[in-house]
Amino acid sequence: MSLKHAILGLLDLRPRTGYDLKKAFDDTARHFWAADRSQIYRTLAGLHADGLLEERVIAQRSRPDRHEYRLTDDGRAELQRWLRSPAPVEPSRExxxxxxxxxxxxxxxxxxxxxxxxxxxxxxxxxxxxxxxxxxxxxxxxxxxxxxxxxxxxxxxxxxxxxxxxxxxx
CATH class of the missing domain: 1.20.1280 (Monooxygenase)
Structure with a gap:
């Protein structure tokens, strides 16, 4: 599994900001996939550049603008492709x-x-x-x-x- 696909999966549930994604990882998926904030933001930028996400900037008065991400049709197709692909045996590192x-x-x-x-x-x-x-x-x-x-x-x-x-x- 890659962080890319975990983010696509979480965004398929609903649009989120990078902050929201970090919270979602911590609250729902941390027992099988952990990610730090910098990894999430780097991956979001790459997914956006690849056309798998669209970004909506939400202006806020007293705080920085929110950048909310949602899947594009291509992003949803990539998630579906990944879900239907064979799951590789991943090497264990402990x-x-x-x-x-x-x-x-x-x-x-x-x-x-x-x-x-x-x-x-x-x-x-x-x-x-x-x-x-x-x-x-x-x-x-x-x-x-x-x-x-x-x-x-x-x-x-x-x-x-x-x-x-x-x-x-x-």
Whole structure:
């Protein structure tokens, strides 16, 4: 998946500003795709230059103008093309697992305990955030979004159980 397609998908739901997109990522999609503000704005500029988005400038009196983006027909077609294309197996890159893998070279179980404890705290924090999200299941699209949220929760619950195994192995 690319950030480009995630943005097209979010804009297909409704027009948004770059700020709105960042909030949407944080509130709805962060369990499977994260993006920082600068990545979002760079990608928006590229999508606009490629004719996949149109931009509407909304003047505001006491604040900077809002730049709202919406899909063009070409943008909607690109999103549909991507949705119908085969999903590639993406290589996994997990810095935390690499640290655990090589932690034996330190020959100090405390290094692993510290890594696992920090990761456990982050997983609990993220799990609380995901459990606080509401998923509306009254439509097909809503049920699919709820299922991706459930996948995020299950991944974190599994990771917490795995961290129990790591700590037990020490």
């Amino acid at each position: 810095a935390f697992l690499a640290r655990i893998f090589f932690a034996g070279q330190a020959d100090d179980p405390e290094v692993v305990r510290t890594l696992a404890g920090e990761r456990r705290a982050l997983a609990h924090e993220r799990l609380d955030e995901l459990r606080a999200l509401t998923a509306h299941t009254d439509t097909f699209a809503g049920r699919l979004r709820a299922l991706t949220l459930r996948a995020g929760i299950l991944h974190l619950e599994t990771e917490l159980r795995w961290l129990d195994e790591v700590e037990a192995a020490l």
